Amino acid sequence: MSKQVVMWIMLIVCIIWCGMPVQAQTHYEDGFALYEPDVLPAAAEDAVPSGELPVTVRAKAAVLMDQTSGKVLLEMHSRDKVYPASVTKIMSLLLVAEAIDNGTLHLDDMVTASTNASSKGGSQIWLKEGETMSVRDLLKATAVYSANDACTALGEQIAGGSEAFVEMMNTRAKELGMADTHFVNCTGLDDDTTEHLTSAYDVAIMSRELLRHEWITEYTTIWMDSVRNGATELVNTNKLVRFYEGTTGLKTGTTNKAGCCVSASARRGETHMIAVVMGSGNSSDRFEGAKALLNWGFANYETITPEIDMTTLTRVRVLRGVEKDVVPQMPQTLSVLIPKGRREDITQQIDLQLDVQAPVEKGQKLGSVTIKFGEETLGEYALTAPRQIDALTVPIVFRRLIGVFSQ
Numbered sequence: 001m002s003k004q005v006v007m008w009i010m011l012i013v014c015i016i017w018c019g020m021p022v023q024a025q026t027h028y029e030d031g032f033a034l035y036e037p038d039v040l041p042a043a044a045e046d047a048v049p050s051g052e053l054p055v056t057v058r059a060k061a062a063v064l065m066d067q068t069s070g071k072v073l074l075e076m077h078s079r080d081k082v083y084p085a086s087v088t089k090i091m092s093l094l095l096v097a098e099a100i101d102n103g104t105l106h107l108d109d110m111v112t113a114s115t116n117a118s119s120k121g122g123s124q125i126w127l128k129e130g131e132t133m134s135v136r137d138l139l140k141a142t143a144v145y146s147a148n149d150a151c152t153a154l155g156e157q158i159a160g161g162s163e164a165f166v167e168m169m170n171t172r173a174k175e176l177g178m179a180d181t182h183f184v185n186c187t188g189l190d191d192d193t194t195e196h197l198t199s200a201y202d203v204a205i206m207s208r209e210l211l212r213h214e215w216i217t218e219y220t221t222i223w224m225d226s227v228r229n230g231a232t233e234l235v236n237t238n239k240l241v242r243f244y245e246g247t248t249g250l251k252t253g254t255t256n257k258a259g260c261c262v263s264a265s266a267r268r269g270e271t272h273m274i275a276v277v278m279g280s281g282n283s284s285d286r287f288e289g290a291k292a293l294l295n296w297g298f299a300n301y302e303t304i305t306p307e308i309d310m311t312t313l314t315r316v317r318v319l320r321g322v323e324k325d326v327v328p329q330m331p332q333t334l335s336v337l338i339p340k341g342r343r344e345d346i347t348q349q350i351d352l353q354l355d356v357q358a359p360v361e362k363g364q365k366l367g368s369v370t371i372k373f374g375e376e377t378l379g380e381y382a383l384t385a386p387r388q389i390d391a392l393t394v395p396i397v398f399r400r401l402i403g404v405f406s407q
Contacts, residue, residue, distance in 0.1 A: 052076075055296050057289035060259065060279030061200040064293040066301070066337045067208050067265065067272035073297055078201040081180050082278045085253030086123070086146045086237075087261045088188035088196070090206050091169045092155060093251075096139060097213040099158050107136040111157045113149065120148035122189055125232050127153060137227040143219040145234040146252065148187040155186045162186065176209055178202040190257050200276045207250050207263045207274045220249030239287055240264050244294070248272070254283070264290035270303040270335055302340045306333050306371045306378065312350055313383070316366050321358030321389045328352065328366045328383035336371070336378040347372050352383060358391035 053062070053076050061082055064074040072078070099105035111134070113127040125141045127133070127149040135157070141150035155165030162185070169183045180199035190196050210216055223242050225234045236242070237252040246266040253261040259279040264287075266273055275293035280286035308330060315325040338346070352367035367383040 053293075055292035057277060057292060058280055058285040059277045059289050061276075062278065062289060062293065063200040063204050063276045064297050065204040065208060065274045065276075066297075066303075067211055067267075067274050068303060068335055069337055070205075070208055071337060072201070072204075073273075073301065074293060075201070078204075078276075079180055079199050081197040081199055082261075083190050083196065083255065083258035084188055084198045084203060084278070085190065085255040085258035085261050086148075086188040087203055087251050087253035087258075087263055087278075088183060088186065088198075089142055089146060089151055089253075090203065090210055090251050090263060091172065091183065092151050092165075092186045093139075093143060093216065094206060094210045094213075095158060095165070095168055095172060096135075096142075096154050097210060097216050100135075101213060105135060105158060107134065107139070109135045109157070111135060111138055111153050113153050114156055116162055117149050117152040117156060120152055120187065120189070122148045122187070123237070124149040125227060125234075133227065140219055140222065140225060141227055141232075141234060143216070143249075143251075144222045144225060144236045146237050148189065151187055173202070173206070176205050178205055188253050188255070188258070190255050200278045203263050203276045203278065204274050207265060207276065210250065211248065211265060211272070211274070217248045220251070221247060238262065238264065239283075240266070240290065244291060250274070252286075260286040262286045262290050264294065266294050266298075268298045270305075271298060271301060271337065272303075273297040300340060301337050303335050303337050304343060304346075305335045306346055306348070308333060308348060308369055308371075308381075312348075314352065316353055317355035318360060318389050319355050319357050320392050321360065322392060323389050326356075326360065326366075326385055326387075326389060329386040330369060330381050330383050333371065333381065334379060336373070338373055338378075342373070345374055346378070350383075356385075358389055360385045360389040362386070362388045 053074055057076060061077040061080050063072060063078040065072050110132045113129055113131045115129050118127045118129040123146045125147045138150040138154050141147040152162060156162055159165035159168050165186055166183055169186060173181045181202045182195055182197055184193045184196040221241055223236050226232055240247045244266060246268045248265045248267050250263045250265045259281060260283045261278045264275045273294050275290040277286045277289040280289060313328055315327055317325050349370040356366060362385055364385045365382050366385055369381045369383060371378045
């Protein structure tokens with residue numbers, strides 16, 4: 001039989017073969033979820049019950065949260081509504097940080113103080129009506145010295161007025177799932193209101209969100225600085241900035257109604273913790289309580305980045321594709337918090353399709369890897385196609401046959 005006859009027979013077989021439907025097989029369940037780092041944290045069911053902290057915290061409410069995952073590690077009356085005082089400014093700073101990052105506000109922008117801003121009492125830098133100051137200096141005065149006038153001026157610059165800015169604050173609180181929170185102003189002054197309320201848990205949520213803007217710690221970790229070319233000195237109201245190793249912020253607050261409050265954040269290695277203490281009887285108790293929570297967290301937990309054993313991955317057959325199989329790829333795993341000394345309890349489960357029908361799109365899901373700590377799921381990651389793989393066509397098959405017989 002001549003080569004030409006064999007070639008025509010093979011071509012006819014290929015045409016018939018290319019037209020036959022093929023069912024790709026799989027041995028994983030559909031609907032696996034990608035790990036989403038921006039998912040809102042939920043109060044951990046395994047947190048220490050309210051009022052049963054393993055450390056001493058003299059306050060009305062408290063919570064210890066992992067900044068990376070949002071997991072609650074310790075809590076005491078964390079959902080009780082309390083007055084936040086100037087801890088309120090964490091939300092104000094968050095909106096400022098978001099405005100700067102999205103380009104609607106710039107650090108070098110000049111802000112003119114309104115009558116309203118210049119009339120604020122409490123902690124202030126004594127802005128005069130009509131005085132201009134840069135966003136950078138107003139941000140510094142708000143974060144370091146908790147200046148009510150500076151905070152108000154920033155809010156008015158962003159929203160066009162104080163009331164509009166407070167509306168933005170409440171809207172953002174709802175978006176973050178802060179169910180216990182209602183803001184009346186951007187400063188935390190509460191002499192004339194009984195409705196300016198939040199909870200320790202909600203404070204931790206907005207603190208975590210603010211810390212996502214990592215550059216904000218350039219301001220929240222300043223111990224001493226000044227504005228007006230050195231004429232107005234600023235000393236941080238958060239004493240932990242000077243005295244606690246790894247402090248990254250974040251904000252204090254004190255009024256007669258609120259008592260002494262603090263949202264204190266600190267990083268040791270890869271572990272970043274947020275300790276919220278609300279309603280202490282004095283300033284020392286709030287800082288000692290925050291330190292006790294943070295110390296307990298760092299002593300009992302560590303943050304690691306799980307390594308996936310890629311040698312356990314098998315190739316996925318590509319049915320009727322220009323390539324016969326493909327090795328799945330996966331994104332880089334994210335850091336997770338686990339109890340210290342328990343790395344060996346981390347396991348991985350791979351669910352992967354046996355084969356897939358061509359064409360295959362770049363990034364197409366081929367399976368998933370689930371990282372678990374005991375029975376707790378730490379993260380789920382998609383296994384995807386690293387490139388596009390086209391389906392075989394008659395012209396492609398024909399060209400390949402020609403190549404074979406021309407050798």
